[in-house]
Amino acid sequence: MTLPVAIEPHVAFTDLRTADLVVDALYAGGTNGNSGDDPISKLIAGVGNQGGFRYAGSPTKRTVRLAVLYTSGGEVDWPDHLDVQTGTFTYYGDNKTPGRSLHDTPRSGNVLLRDAFAASHGTPVERGAGVPPFFLFEKAGPTGRSVRFRGLLAPGGPTMTSDDELAAIWRSTAGQRFQNYRSRFTVLDHDRIPRSWIEHLLQGRDPLGDGCPDVWRTWAQSRVYRPLLAPSTTAIRSKTDQLPDDSAGQAMLDEIRSYFRGREHAFEACAVAVWRLIAPATGTVDVTRPSRDGGRDAVGSYALGPPAAPISIDFALEAKCYGPDNSVGVREVSRLISRIRHRNFGVLVTTSHFNRQVQDEVHEDGHPIALVCGRDITDALRQHGRTTSAAVRDWLQQSFPHTQ
Numbered sequence: 001m002t003l004p005v006a007i008e009p010h011v012a013f014t015d016l017r018t019a020d021l022v023v024d025a026l027y028a029g030g031t032n033g034n035s036g037d038d039p040i041s042k043l044i045a046g047v048g049n050q051g052g053f054r055y056a057g058s059p060t061k062r063t064v065r066l067a068v069l070y071t072s073g074g075e076v077d078w079p080d081h082l083d084v085q086t087g088t089f090t091y092y093g094d095n096k097t098p099g100r101s102l103h104d105t106p107r108s109g110n111v112l113l114r115d116a117f118a119a120s121h122g123t124p125v126e127r128g129a130g131v132p133p134f135f136l137f138e139k140a141g142p143t144g145r146s147v148r149f150r151g152l153l154a155p156g157g158p159t160m161t162s163d164d165e166l167a168a169i170w171r172s173t174a175g176q177r178f179q180n181y182r183s184r185f186t187v188l189d190h191d192r193i194p195r196s197w198i199e200h201l202l203q204g205r206d207p208l209g210d211g212c213p214d215v216w217r218t219w220a221q222s223r224v225y226r227p228l229l230a231p232s233t234t235a236i237r238s239k240t241d242q243l244p245d246d247s248a249g250q251a252m253l254d255e256i257r258s259y260f261r262g263r264e265h266a267f268e269a270c271a272v273a274v275w276r277l278i279a280p281a282t283g284t285v286d287v288t289r290p291s292r293d294g295g296r297d298a299v300g301s302y303a304l305g306p307p308a309a310p311i312s313i314d315f316a317l318e319a320k321c322y323g324p325d326n327s328v329g330v331r332e333v334s335r336l337i338s339r340i341r342h343r344n345f346g347v348l349v350t351t352s353h354f355n356r357q358v359q360d361e362v363h364e365d366g367h368p369i370a371l372v373c374g375r376d377i378t379d380a381l382r383q384h385g386r387t388t389s390a391a392v393r394d395w396l397q398q399s400f401p402h403t404q
Contacts, residue, residue: 012025016042021135021149021193023228029145037145040068042135044198053094054111055132056202060108062115064132066201069153069185070308072139076248077171079382082138082150082187087227088135088157089150090383094182102168102179103212113181117166120155128207131155133216134185134195151187151217151228158225160184169385185240189228190216235363242353242373243324249378250324251389252350256377257321259396264321268297269400271349271372277380278372283312304343314344324353324374333358337367345369 009025016027016039030037038049047054047068057064068090071080078092092107095102105112119130134153139145190213197211208217217224219328227338244250260267268287276282285300297319301312318336320328328350336346345368348354353373362369386392 009314013037013039013042017045019043020195021198023147023149023151023191026140027137027147028148035069039145039147040070043204044068044135046202051094051107051109051203052091053107053112055112057132058108059112059115062130064112064383065204065207066198067116067134068137069134070137070139070147074139076246076382076387079379079387081379081383082136084230085232087187087189087229089153089185089187091183091185093183095178098173098178099177100178102181110181113166113183117155117183120165120223121162127223128221131220133201133207134361136185136187144229152190152213153195154188154216154219154225155183155185155186156225157184157186158227165403171385179234186225187225187228188213188219190215195371236356236359237354237373238328239353242375244375244378248388249375249382250349252381252386252392253324253374255389255392255399256396257323257351259393259400260321266295266400267321268317268319270396272298272300272317273399274349275317275347275372277384279370285317314341315347316340316344317347317349320348320350320352322350324352327353327355328358329355330357330361333362333369336369340368342380347372349377350374 009022011019011025011027013028014031027039027043029039034143035049041049046056052070052083054068055064056066078096080092081090093113094107095103114254116131119126136150136153137147138150140148165186166181166183170177170179194211201207210218218224272285281303283301283303285298287298294326298317301314303310303312305311336348340346346372349372354371386395
């Protein structure tokens with residue numbers, strides 16, 4: 001039997017001015033080889049054809065009627081990231097080089113973030129006047145100007161604190177320190193933005209009027225989030241999916257392997273640190289000695305519940321500092337499975353990848369084991385500001401110094 005082929009929604013360049021915005025649809029760019037090929041400026045007139053922040057109105061005058069966030073997905077120092085399973089989008093501001101203060105940027109993108117997130121915690125009237133609808137677009141391929149619409153964004157999220165939502169973070173370049181914003185949005189559960197609402201917003205009319213999606217009206221009036229959740233249907237990841245697909249990410253993993261070469265048991269502490277980045281509610285962790293590890297490189301606890309009355313779940317962690325061509329197989333995972341007690345879970349962290357048989361067994365038998373591969377490691381490090389092999393080397397030297 002031949003399975004049906006999914007047809008990707010695609011809008012031609014000539015049809016952009018009248019098109020609705022459909023989640024994950026591709027909007028074609030032009031072919032003249034100049035900035036006029038940009039499709040976003042055709043989809044939403046007046047927002048401009050360059051930059052990550054585009055808007056109708058003025059951030060400094062607080063008159064922005066709608067805003068576009070555009071990401072190329074290719075800036076390793078500023079890793080914008082959409083988690084499609086939770087509907088959370090992380091976006092970095094526009095102060096990306098030294099020499100300016102946090103809010104002194106040509107496009108005033110950080111001013112827009114500051115004021116929008118502040119207004120999001122205000123009254124319904126303040127949200128309606130101070131928070132423009134944000135539309136997320138992503139570069140669709142390595143070449144050309146085509147973009148993909150990824151959804152309607154609201155600042156913040158249902159489980160975030162104010163510090164989680166918008167934080168001024170420090171970075172340094174060539175010894176010069178500067179600040180930029182890291183912002184987090186929620187993609188709202190609405191699959192199509194009608195052209196009528198876009199035109200309504202551009203005309204400066206009531207954003208809750210004609211064509212306004214119910215999810216935006218609900219958020220504006222009560223700050224209740226209805227996120228677009230898309231649980232993955234792919235339980236098995238290929239080797240390619242589990243390793244970085246860019247040279248910078250590969251170099252970061254090589255740096256880790258090189259640092260622990262000849263003393264791979266010392267990678268255990270690094271694996272624990274990586275797991276903390278992925279699971280920040282991790283509590284006390286004890287790294288066992290190599291001579292008596294009993295198949296467990298570390299044992300720890302994970303906290304659940306309110307801070308005043310938490311409960312802890314114990315877990316066992318194993319770490320494998322392997323090269324990219326050396327996969328983690330059934331033997332290593334079976335050892336961890338055999339040592340997980342009732343109501344505990346396991347974590348296996350590797351700088352390489354897991355073979356298919358391992359993933360099949362864990363998934364089909366329902367073993368409570370988190371499989372953390374090489375790409376997961378680089379993603380976690382990048383999300384926490386370590387985006388180059390040099391930054392990773394410095395982190396390793398400071399956090400896990402060689403001992404005699």
